Amino acid sequence: MSLLGGIRPPIAALSAMLLALAAITAFQLGRVGDEAVPPAVLTSQQYFAEDGAIALRASLDESITDIGRTASLFSSGEPVSPDSVLDKLGSVYQKWRGTAVIEIASGRLQAQRGENLPLTALDLTALDGESGLAPRMVRLENGETRLLTLALLSWPGRPQQLLVASSSLNVPGVSLGKSRAIAVLDASGQVLGSDGIGASEQERKQLKKYAKTVAQKADTHPLQAKEPGSGGFAGVSGSLLGDSKAGQRSVAGYAKLTGSQPGVGTDATALGLTVVSFVRVAEERSAAVDSFFWIAAAGALLVLGALAVALLVVTVQRPLLQLFLESRRIGRGDLHRPVTVPKYGETARIGAALDRLRRQLLGEPGADGAGPRAGRRARIGTRALIAVCGILLLVWSAPLLLALNRAGTSVAVPQTILDDQRERTDTLADRVRRALNEGHADLTSVASVISDKTTPAEMTKLLERTRAQHGRYESLYVLKADGTVMARAGGKPRHTAGQGPSRQPVTLVDSGNQPVITEYAEAPGLGGAAVVGELRIDFLNALLKRPGLGEVRAVDAKHRVVGGNNGYRAFQSLSDAKLDALVTRANEKGGANGKAGKGPGPRSAVLRDGGVSIAAAAPMTGGGVAQSLDWTVVTWQPAKGLEIPAYTAQNRTVLAGLLGLTGAAACLGWMHIVVVRPLRDLAARAEALADGDRRTVVYPTHHDEVGAVTRSLEVIRQQLLEQRKRDAAGDGAGRTPGRTAPAGRN
Structure with missing residues (x-):
């Protein structure tokens, strides 16, 4: 008999799983907030x-x-x-x-x-x-x-x-x-x-x-x-x-x-x-959740698990093992003692059919053909019994998955995390400002060495070398006062033809599909000309990519999105009105909460609509040409993604429910595939054999208890065929009841 097949391994695996899950629930998952x-x-x-x-x-x-x-x-x-x-x-x-x-x-x-x-x-x-x-x-x-x-x-x-x-x-x-x-x-x-x-x-x-x-x-x-x-x-x-x-x-x-x-x-x-x-x-x-909760949950699992395992042992395992012994006895020729018929499910149907086959081997009158079937309780199949066990385990898992330890909108976010979100957002805003200022300083450095004696070829070589040293530029070019491009490196300039350099050192233009950030540095030696650099939007987005800040957006003075750390639509408004209000607060000249004397600065808040989120906004302050853009960096992320005790308790509660549900589904599914389905097929074959079908061979699917009963039924079928042959040859009168020689060995 296979070590991994049969009725015992699934029940043993279910018992071990329940014991392990109860221990994990009581001693490991309960350590939250310590x-x-x-x-x-x-x-x-x-x-x-x-x-x-x-x-x-x-x-x-x-x-x-x-x-x-x-x-x-x-x-x-x-x-x-x-x-x-x-x-x-x-x-x-x-x-x-x-x-x-x-x-x-x-x-x-x-x-x-x-x-x-x-x-x-x-x-x-x-x-x-x-x-x-x-x-x-x-x-x-x-x-x-x-x-x-x-x-x-x-x-x-x-x-x-x-x-x-x-x-x-x-x-x-x-x-x-x-x-x-x-x-x-x-x-x-x-x-x-x-x-x-x-x-x-x-x-x-x-x-x-x-x-x-x-x-x-x-x-x-x-x-x-x-x-x-x-x-x-x-x-x-x-x-x-x-x-x-x-x-x-x-x-x-x-x-x-x-x-x-x-x-x-x-x-x-x-x-x-x-x-x-x-x-x-x-x-x-x-502790976010009292340790008594986890001990009580572990105890409840042990009680419900014990009931489920006891139900499987009493109504499935024992009847099947008893049926295995009875079928082997009948196959060996011990026909005088009636078959002990189980009370429930397919084993009851097989037991009733086996007793009818015993009486047919004895040659009792009325035993051939259709006879009495198992009682009403046999209608309660093994699938129903396994479903009851699943329901018992679901009673424990479902509340953990759906109801218990839910972290609502009143979760307390540690002040340190809120402060860190604000300070890191301010650091990110300063990083963007410094990058834009550095870019303008690089252009100014290039413009300072260009004069009216510099040829276009020399300008192009200088621009290409600058672009190779600084990957922030998509296009670099020298623009005359009348709008003529004298030299360029990189992509095609996006400025409007015929327009000279802007008086603003940094400008933001809506090109229709993506923002165009352009920096201008006047070339003193060229009489009104300027070195112009158009920044790659990917360069800005790369600056905004930092783990632990959630969604990051750079917005302009009108609160339109100009950059972000993931997918966004250029010049679209912020998705939440509260985020928009937070940006407004960060740019207030009178300070937060109407306090005079404070200028624009980083602000943070906890948003509790539709879940708890932490958000922060920081304007680009600190000087330089980039400050004239009036940009603000805003970040937000759901608090449930942070390792806060309340959410950790919720996640561990859901984990316990998932483990219980998965383990029960795996063990009971294993039992259904290995035992229940072959047992249902065997019950139909046994009843057909008892009803007179002697031609259909009964062969086992697995080498386990069900397979052993199947092999015994095949031996009985062969004995019935031999008995029919002897009866047809006139040898039935000399046969001694109960001493029929078996046609094979079990």
Whole structure:
């Protein structure tokens, strides 16, 4: 008899499943809300640190590219003085703390702007190749760290010069809120720059603890630092739980600088920097659902499961095993004792037919042909009994799936998560503003080296090189005052023919199918002409793609969508009136709630219509040419996607119901396929055999209890055929009742 077939394995599997599910429900699923800090808060801090790492990496790479491209532009033109180089550099970019020009051969300082640079840390004899010009970190006498970016200034017939720019290693444009701190660490865990850290000794000690742990974790491989297939940030990132004091606990997130593509490094990522941010949050160790609920649910499952298993054992398993023994007895020729007929279902029908076959073998009068069938209770089939068991288990699973532990619209969202949504949205808005400002600065740098002596071919070469260095542009061209395009690189310009450059440095045009963001930088040497750059809309959308923020949209002054992190229709209104009102609040000059003295700024809110969602809006403030666009970045996401205790309890309740429903369906379905269907077929064949059908061969489907009964019926059929032959030959008178030799073995 097969070990995996028959009636016992499905019932045993059902019993084991119910016991395991009851244990999981009582001891594992019930552990909701026991954490001192909700997992959603930890995940939010990790996202916050990732935002900082992305901002720092983009800023450093942009600065390195800008200094190299600026030196290349100057070197491709007529020689200029070191002071002119630094003056022009300072007028276009305002992001370096200090700049200088050094004559490489003599080591003399030619010109300097801003703070004094640690030039003694530079080895001017080792500047060959790109590795010699790689950016490097140096520590000042006051303990601060600077990043030095290098580029060569070279003209024929003049000594080579080195252009040096220094910048601090602070995370740019990250909104910290009221109580958050952020720091930049090197590969050894030493703090290179920080922001938001006060004079408190406790904060500094906490940062040192984090720095030591983060340095160890950041040294792991990115593929080993996260769960397989987690996606998201390409580098090493995570969260840490710090010390607890006075009902508050410090929570940190960390992220190592990494390229935008997995495995592709940049000049900034080669520095081995890591960003760590931490904030103190209130501990909320309150279970969302009382543990008694889960214990009671486990107990109810045990009671209902015991009833279901007992019903299967009493009404299906025992009668089938008894029928197996009776059929084997009849097949062996033991005909004097009547068959014990079960009371229910197909086994009752088979038992009644088997008893009629016994009497036919004995040659009792009236036993041949149609005879009495099983009673009314036999009409209750095995399928009905299994359905009753399924209903018993559904009584436990259905409330968990549909009713219990439902998180309504009154779910409390932790304030830290709401604050993080607001601050991260503000950081994203600043990231867009900086990108647009950087683009205009690049155009200004190109325009500064174009004069009336520059040929169209030279302009085209310059534009193509700029477009290759900065992938943000779809099209670059030089536009004269009369609207004539002198040179271009990239796609076809979308400006209106005959129109000169706009007086606005950045414009947004509705082209009918997608927004066209165009930047203008006047070329002083061409008398009214300008260098024009049309930005790729994909570049804007790529800036808005950050995990953990949900839906992200950039809207213009009329609250029309101009960019997003996923599918949207250009210049369409926001989908929710409350989101539109939130954008209006963020741009109010009088501040939130009518409080005077506060300008536009980020706002957040909990939306409770049709479910709970958290939303935030942040206008692009901070200066630069991009601020004139009056854009706002708005984000929103459903709270049910966050690891909040209330939703975690709901999800685990649904999971328990699904496990119960799936396990019951699998075990009962297994029983239906392996036992019930063959048993129904066997009942019909047994009744037909008892009614006189001797020609149809009865063969088993499975090698189990039902198959064993089937083989016994086939033996009885052959015995009846042999008996008919003997009766036809006149041998029936000499046959002794009850001693018929079997025609085969069971």
